Amino acid sequence: MNGKSRARLVHLLISKSIIEALLMTFVAVAFFFATTNPYVRGVLDNADRVSVTGWVVDESRPSARIEVQLFVDDRFAAAAIADRYRPDVHEAKRAADDWHGFVFDTPKLSVGSHEARVYAVHSNGSGARRTLQLIGKPYRFQTE
Amino acid sequence: MNSASVTKTKESGIADPLSERSLAAWEIVSVTSSVLIAEWILSAAAGRSKLIVAIPTTLAFILIICSHLLRRESPRELGFRFDNFLSALKLLLLPMIAIAGISLLIALLSGARPDFFRWHVERMILIQLSIAFGWGFLQQYVLQSFINRRAQILWGRGTASILLTALIFSGLHFPNPWLMVLTFVGGLVWAFVYQRQPNLFALAVSHSLMTWVLVSTLPTSALNHLRIGFKYFA
Numbered sequence: 001m002n003g004k005s006r007a008r009l010v011h012l013l014i015s016k017s018i019i020e021a022l023l024m025t026f027v028a029v030a031f032f033f034a035t036t037n038p039y040v041r042g043v044l045d046n047a048d049r050v051s052v053t054g055w056v057v058d059e060s061r062p063s064a065r066i067e068v069q070l071f072v073d074d075r076f077a078a079a080a081i082a083d084r085y086r087p088d089v090h091e092a093k094r095a096a097d098d099w100h101g102f103v104f105d106t107p108k109l110s111v112g113s114h115e116a117r118v119y120a121v122h123s124n125g126s127g128a129r130r131t132l133q134l135i136g137k138p139y140r141f142q143t144e
Numbered sequence: 145m146n147s148a149s150v151t152k153t154k155e156s157g158i159a160d161p162l163s164e165r166s167l168a169a170w171e172i173v174s175v176t177s178s179v180l181i182a183e184w185i186l187s188a189a190a191g192r193s194k195l196i197v198a199i200p201t202t203l204a205f206i207l208i209i210c211s212h213l214l215r216r217e218s219p220r221e222l223g224f225r226f227d228n229f230l231s232a233l234k235l236l237l238l239p240m241i242a243i244a245g246i247s248l249l250i251a252l253l254s255g256a257r258p259d260f261f262r263w264h265v266e267r268m269i270l271i272q273l274s275i276a277f278g279w280g281f282l283q284q285y286v287l288q289s290f291i292n293r294r295a296q297i298l299w300g301r302g303t304a305s306i307l308l309t310a311l312i313f314s315g316l317h318f319p320n321p322w323l324m325v326l327t328f329v330g331g332l333v334w335a336f337v338y339q340r341q342p343n344l345f346a347l348a349v350s351h352s353l354m355t356w357v358l359v360s361t362l363p364t365s366a367l368n369h370l371r372i373g374f375k376y377f378a
Contacts, residue, residue, distance in 0.1 A: 010167070
């Protein structure tokens with residue numbers, strides 16, 4: 001292969017790598033937005049042996065009710081819609097109305113330390129993919 | 145830069161930091177990475193439309209074709225020929241019979257009932273074999289006419305380049321364990337035969353017939369519908 005052909009081949013290989021790198025970047029960003037709702041805000045306020053409570057709002061659709069799922073010690077425990085009365089969230093101007101709270105009954109647990117996590121369920125445009133998005137921080141609690 | 149690695153081409157006299165072997169290695173890595181991107185990243189990230197998978201595949205084919213043109217490789221050299229069809233088939237016959245015999249034996253030992261019509265039951269077997277021939281031809285073209293030939297630039301004709309071709313072919317079938325073993329063995333045989341009798345038509349015949357035999361004899365659960373890459377977990 002002569003020098004010119006070799007240079008052309010090198011340019012081709014570099015161009016292909018650049019296009020693929022750009023494609024991967026585009027896919028990573030698109031995948032993030034397809035699986036994550038950056039407008040979800042919420043807090044897991046409390047967890048104990050009786051209940052797990054908090055609130056969640058989709059700031060891009062402030063009057064929509066969000067589906068949430070409770071996991072205790074990394075195990076699915078329950079699903080619900082965050083539509084409980086929480087006037088404080090509305091007063092703090094985080095929501096368009098008073099109905100964005102969630103309350104779960106804590107499942108029966110052994111004595112000791114446990115961790116509760118609540119996730120908002122996010123569905124992409126076509127509904128083909130549903131993902132979970134952690135609300136606030138995991139909450140550790142004790143049962144006696 | 146290490147001066148030893150800098151070569152001057154006879155024609156242009158331009159200093160060229162890339163040796164022929166490094167360039168061949170880069171070409172192999174580039175095409176392999178395109179297939180992996182399609183198999184693992186794009187098929188996982190893509191929604192219902194899988195059109196995005198066509199982008200790296202198309203880029204890989206553009207590179208392969210341009211590389212043939214720039215290296216002045218003729219279709220005959222690449223294996224698009226009929227004069228050695230029978231010679232290539234003759235070399236393939238014995239390993240094909242051996243693999244078919246072993247897979248029949250495995251089927252009998254594992255209690256699986258061979259069924260030569262279960263491969264895509266919705267299609268006539270002749271149509272399915274024609275599709276498999278086309279798909280096999282395409283795979284053999286990339287594997288032999290490109291990867292095997294570049295591997296020969298790297299390490300010459302023989303064991304090392306045959307092994308590299310088979311390893312790449314097997315690696316592209318990760319994480320399907322049975323398929324990885326089968327494609328490694330197939331890769332060794334096909335790369336060996338191609339280095340002696342480069343004929344893509346004979347390899348495609350062998351590829352489609354062996355796929356048919358394996359799908360018809362080995363337990364369905366073992367091959368997981370020939371799924372590879374991210375789809376393996378679907």
